[in-house]
Amino acid sequence: MKCPYCSAETRDNVRFCGNCGKNLSAPLTNNTPSNSGITVSSSLSSGSRLQGGRYVVKKILGQGGMGAALLATDIRLDGKLVVIKELISDNVDQDSRLEDVRNFKREVSTLAHIDHPLVPNVTDHFQEGTRYFMVQEYVDGENLEEHLNHLQRPMTERETLICGSEVLDILDYLSQLMPPIVHRDIKPANIIIGTKDRRAHLVDFGIARADEIKNAQRKQTSALGTPGYAPPEQYQGNADPRSDLYALAATLHHVLTNRDPRNYPPFYYAAARSLNAQLSPEIEGILIKALNNDINQRFQSAASMKQEIDLLLRQRFGLSGNIDTYTLGTSGNLGATQASTAQTQTSGPNYPPTQVAGPTPIPSTPLPVQPTPTPTPPPPPPHTPIPSHSGASLTPVQPLPNFGPTSGSNYTYPIQPPQASHMVVQPPPYLVQPPPAKKKRRGGLIFLILLLVILLIASGIFVTNYYFVGANKPKPVEAPAIGVTMINGEPIGISDGTVALDTTLADGSLKTQAAQQFKLHKDDTNEATSLLNEAITKNSNDAEALIYKENIRVINSGTPYVTLVVATMISGDQLDTGRDDLQGAYVAQKEFNDSGRLSNGTLVRLLIANSGSKTDNVVKVAQQIVRLQKTDPTFVGVMGWPYSGRTLAAIQTLSKSQIPMLSQTASSDGLTNASPYFFRVAPANKQQGIQGAIYAEKNLHAKTTALFYDPKDSYSQSLAQDFRQQFEGTDKNTIINEQYTIGNQGSINKAIQDASTKNIDLIYFSGYATDVSTVLSNLPPGKLPVMGGDALYQLGGYQSSAKANFSRLHFTAFAYPDEWDVFKYSAQKPAFFSEYSAAFNPDGQQGGGKYGFTRAANDVILSYDATITLLTAYNMALNAGKKQPTPKDMRDYLLKINGANTIQGVSGQISLGPNGDPIEKSILVLYVDEIGRIHMEPAALGRFLKQK
Structure with missing residues (x-):
């Protein structure tokens, strides 16, 4: 038989099609596509019932090329109004129709994970026959396009700014999701002002996308948005949260000028004040910046644009009502909280309390356009301030813009406390006497005395409030210890599984969904x-x-x-290093948990701390770790950071709170004795600098070496100094210094050109794989060797253009997957190697690659060793009678990992000295053969096997 949906051949008496998955036993309707692939348009109308009669269609709200929006009642919820979105696909091609279904399901998935009070919640989704339906909350109100048509004039600047501030709060929230969600179709028709709450609600996420693959080479041609509102980059298949800021600005320009951008060439907007002279210069400046065609010249975040708009609302209109934030203090002014004498509500489980203001009626006739007032401070309130529960006073402000027939009052806290120099205390009216005649000097004197008394009393009240009431104000709430902040598109912070950090892999969207589920349902993690x-x-x-x-x-x-916290870089240009670090830490976690290696049945939990591509982010993350220490008694230490510069940035913050940190690969000499709470399993640069210089002289026969280094980088500078000191130990050898800047190809090429004019035998590159890749790509013809340190052992950092000269490369390293075999200790290989393959290549199908699936990379091995070292110290504390060891206990027992307590690591023996450095740790030398394979020299400096 043939499937009536996709025409594929199927076996008789099967319930589901093996090709398209449709239910073959479901009754066919006039909505079922014929075998020709032509889909009949929807026959739903008023009175139609769906989902077994649960939903009754009242009317069709709208219908487009991809779907219909239906207003319906949910009879299970006492006839509550809902909006049902129905997928309608006119595509004849089966693949295209399946793509339509995937897009629709993506919209459902996107909306289901959005939890913001100004975005309608998804309450249900289902399939009937070949049709797919999504049920959402119904927002009763008027969208901005309808409102403009109703007004027949531009909206006022004040009501537009309030609306824009609320939409920006939504966009700020969306930008902080993991991955961020870009709406891609912001326009007046998709912003509804609710009749009940008079707030701006953002709807229609039909082409919204989660940016799961940042900077990927893919096109989003189905997500172009609406011409006139969509920014230039969206037409090129690219969009990020800044694209929504452009579309919002185009929307604001439209409603402020009544100029519909769809009727004009795209990407061109006349000066707003040339179309509406009553607008302020400030709003025109905001629009000009947000409508810049260059995405990097716009506002770089919704929070920054909201800040500008909120500032204008305060300065020009003297109000902060309706511009409070819903997104955990990430945007807006937290002091601008509304209050109502009637009602207070909570905006949801993930949001702070929001005070609901009562709305104000709007006249049924269009309002005349009012001239824009001069920006002066608002007049004082006409009556006595109303006391709040906190002791602060609530000052009435102007009524907010209204789009529906409601009533109530609105109050807001004063934006700034009055300063003493600005206070003018007026005496009560009954104390003000008529001016006396000049000869009655005594009466004037009495008046002055009374006035002075009043001033003294007022001053006393001010001082009392300032020093006593103010002293009792609650302290600012610290940011949470678990969570991330989006900084330049990277999720910076700590995740316990409630945020997916590395979303660029194929499973990124699944991890994101899992994180959302875990965050919302920690009591039910199935x-x-x-x-x-x-x-x-x-x-x-x-x-x-x-x-x-x-x-x-x-x-x-x-x-x-x-x-334990695993501190690394799981986004940005060092992503491969971060992935390796997590692999090593996971093998250790799984090994300890499965074998019960910790006393008392204690298990291991790992949190992931991401500092991204910038060292500047490390201090922010370290401060989060300090907050974690205060709130989580199970936390005892940090494994990381892998790079010296990042480690140095974190040491001071962590050491002040007595938090031990053990790095897997940071090797700068500046880390020796850097802190009594810092340790590492990799030897200092001094050791590999010495080994590298000996190898350069004896094995590569170098006499004159061009030394490439960045004097501003701790790792590069110290390794170069150590190599230089050893290599120039005799008068026979010469060093030619070539400085460069990390990440700057121009400076590297300049150094190469200069070195090529010298008669050199070797380039010693003190730096990282991404930069030595530039050297290998631009080497002059010949066999001039290039050598460096352990940071060159990051195979994912090499450009394809470097592979031609890859065989010229030599470098020192701290670990190598075949070292046990090269040293002829194959029979003693630890379980790590089989555990690694079982964890990341369970079916034996993976072929390897940058991430490492069958052969553990250098960073994987060292991260494993660092993690087991921390856990060994914790177990020593448990065995010593510590019921719940503290971070300080961890530091004490890390100092005892030496002598009889030396650990046999995968990378060699691990014995920690009082200065935090490993004792006699082995160092390897690796080289690349003519066909690009890496080999290890059979000799090593230091001790590999621990003494019995």
């Missing part, structure tokens, strides 16, 4: 676990997903657990 299982099946080498899954198992086990 759905989150199911999504993580699906993610791991799709991408078995994703350590982040595996860590979150293991964490859920740990917290649901009912047994005690210890928490």
Whole structure:
């Protein structure tokens, strides 16, 4: 038989099509496509019933090429009004129709995970026959396009700014989701002013996308938006949260000028004040900046644009009502909280309390255009301020713009407390006497005395309030210890599984959904676990997903657990290093949990701290770790950071709070004795600098070496100094210094050109793989070798153009997957190697790659060693009678990992000295052969096997 939906051949008596998955036993309707692939248009009308009669259609609100919007009642909820969106696909091609279905399901998934009071919630979704339906809350109100048509004139600047501030609050929230959500179709018709709450609600996320693959080479041609409102980059298949700011600005320009941009060439907007002279210069400046065709010249975040608009609302109109924030203090002015004498409500479980203001009636006839007032401070309130529960006074403000017949009063806290120098105390009217005759000097004197007394009393009240009432004000609430902030498109912060950090892998969207489920339902983690299982099946080498899954198992086990933070870079240009770090930490976590290696049945939980591509973010994350220490007694220490510069940035903050940090690969000499709470399993640069210089002289026969280094980078500068000191130990060798700037290809090429004019035998590159890749790509012909340190062992950092000269490369390293075999210790290889393959290549299908699936990379091995070192110290504390070891206990027992307590790590013995450095840690030398394979020299500096 043939499937009536896709015409595929199917076996008799099967319920579902093996090709399209449709239910073959469902009755066919006039909505069912024929075998020709032509879809009949919807026959739903008023009175139609869906979902077994639960939903009764009242009317069709609208219908477009991809769907119909229906107003319906939910009879299970006492006839509550809802909006049902129906997918209608006119595509004849089966693949195209399936793509329509996928897009519709994407919209459902996108909206289902948005939790903002100004975005209608999805309450249900279902399929009937070949049709797909989504049910949303109904927002009763008027959209801005309808409102403009009703007014027949531009909206006032004041009501437009309030509307814009509220939409920006939504966009700020969307930009902070993981991954961020870009609406892509903001326009007047998609902003509804609610009749009841008089707030701006953002609707129609039909082409919204979660930016799961940042900067990927893909086109979003189905998400062009509406011409006139969409920014230029959206037509090129690119969009990010700043694109929505452009579309919002185009919307604001439209409603402020009544100039419809769809009737004019795109990307051109006349000066707003040339169309509406009553607008302020400030709003025109905001529009000009937000409508810049260059995405980098616009506002770079919704929060920054909202701040400008809110400032204009305060300065020009003297009000802060209706511009409060819903997004946990990430935008707007938290002091601008509204209050009502009638009602207070909570905006949802994830939002702070929001005071609901009573609306004000709007006349049924259009209002005349009022001239814009001069920006002066508002007059004082005409009556006595109303006291609030906190002791502050509530001052009446102007009524807010209204789009529906409602009533009430609106108050707001004063924006700024009055300053003493600006206070003018007026005496009560009954104390003001008529001016006496000049000869009655005594009466004037009495009046002055009374006035002085009043001033003294007022001053006393002010001082009392300032020093006593003010002293009792609640302290600012610290930001949460768990959570991320989007900084330049990167999720910076700490995740316990409630945020997906690395969303660029194939399973990114599944991890994001799992994180949302875990965040919303920590008491029921089945759905989150199911999504993580699906993610791991799709991408078995994703350590982040595996860590979150293991964490859920740990917290649901009912047994005690210890928490470590893995601090690394899981976004930006060092993403591969971060992935390796997570892989190593996960193998250690799983090994300890499965084998019960910690006493008292204690399990291991890992949190992931991401500082992204910028060292500047490290201090912010370190401060979060300090807050974590105050709130989570299971937290005891940090494994990380992998880079010296980031480690140095974190040390001071963590050490002040006595939080131990053990780095896997940071090797700068400046870290020796840097803090009594810092340790590392990788030796200092001094050791590999010495080893590298010896190898350069004896094995590469170098006499004159061009030394490339960045004097401003801790790792590069110290490694270069150590190499120079050893290499110039005899008069026979010469160093030619070539300075460059990390990440600056121009400076590297300039150094190459200069070095090529010298008679050199070797380039020693003290730096990172991404930069030595530029050297290899631009080397002059010949066999001039290039050598460097452990940072060159990051295979994901090499450009394809560098591969031609890859065989010229030599470098020192702290670990290598074949070192046990090269040293002829194959029979003693630790379980790590089989555990690694079982974790990330469970079916033996993965072939390897940048992430490493069958052979653990250098950073994976060292991260594993660092994690087991921390856990060993914790176990020593447990065995010593510490019921719940503290971070300070961890530091004390890390100092005891030496002598008889030396650990056998995968990278060699781990024995920690009092200065935080490993004792006699082995160092390797690796080189690349003619066909690009990496080999290890058979000799090593230091001790590999611990002494028995």
